[in-house]
Amino acid sequence: MIGVLDLQGDVVEHLDHLERLGVVSRRVKEPSHLHDLKGLIIPGGESTCLSRLIKIFGMDTAITEACERGVKIWGTCAGAILLATRIVGEKPYLGLIDMEIERNSFGSQLASFAATAAIPRVASKAVPLIFIRAPKIRSVGPGVEILLQLDDYIAAVETADILATVFHPELTNNLAFHRYFSRKCGLTAEESPPLADPTWTPTSWTRHSRIAASV
Ligand code: GLN
Numbered sequence: 107m108i109g110v111l112d113l114q115g116d117v118v119e120h121l122d123h124l125e126r127l128g129v130v131s132r133r134v135k136e137p138s139h140l141h142d143l144k145g146l147i148i149p150g151g152e153s154t155c156l157s158r159l160i161k162i163f164g165m166d167t168a169i170t171e172a173c174e175r176g177v178k179i180w181g182t183c184a185g186a187i188l189l190a191t192r193i194v195g196e197k198p199y200l201g202l203i204d205m206e207i208e209r210n211s212f213g214s215q216l217a218s219f220a221a222t223a224a225i226p227r228v229a230s231k232a233v234p235l236i237f238i239r240a241p242k243i244r245s246v247g248p249g250v251e252i253l254l255q256l257d258d259y260i261a262a263v264e265t266a267d268i269l270a271t272v273f274h275p276e277l278t279n280n281l282a283f284h285r286y287f288s289r290k291c292g293l294t295a296e297e298s299p300p301l302a303d304p305t306w307t308p309t310s311w312t313r314h315s316r317i318a319a320s321v
Contacts, residue, residue: 149276
């Protein structure tokens with residue numbers, strides 16, 4: 107079973123992707139919910155807010171202990187910020203992967219963008235990537251493998267225990283990263299045919315903000 111930290115951020119999108127792969131999942135709101143998990147996803151959202159909530163709910167030490175017990179952890183965007191040992195200009199939070207990360211490094215929310223990239227370790231075909239007020243991973247320590255380097259920054263890294271991506275695979279219709287993480291957790295992820303969602307486009311994640319803006 108894979109848990110999705112459910113304190114703030116895009117939780118349902120991760121649960122949806124795991125469900126599409128036939129992977130049993132659970133919302134994680136308190137330390138007892140980590141029981142029996144093989145993996146935990148820390149979603150994107152806002153890292154300052156998430157860092158306060160994980161303290162209030164006692165999840166900071168609980169996540170560190172879970173990692174020591176062998177639970178694999180994947181942080182997307184704000185989740186990746188929480189996992190880093192170094193944050194430019196700020197104190198680190200969980201410090202579970204040896205990397206330096208810089209928050210909001212592309213600029214404001216309006217500088218958010220979609221791209222595609224080949225990540226051979228994760229998928230045989232190029233995968234769509236969504237960057238929303240994303241951080242940049244600036245450097246990694248020994249033992250951290252780089253899965254994706256783009257221009258002047260690193261976008262995806264991993265160790266035996268941790269996966270960190272500065273983009274949001276859960277906001278695309280592509281399941282490759284969720285399949286990859288499930289396998290990292292030792293779970294079988296069903297091979298599903300590509301989703302045929304005629305309404306999906308690389309920018310469909312902006313639909314809600316367009317609706318909000320037009321109200
Ligand atoms: N900018 C956010 C932060 O610094 C992260 C954004 C995201 O998770 N999409 O926490």
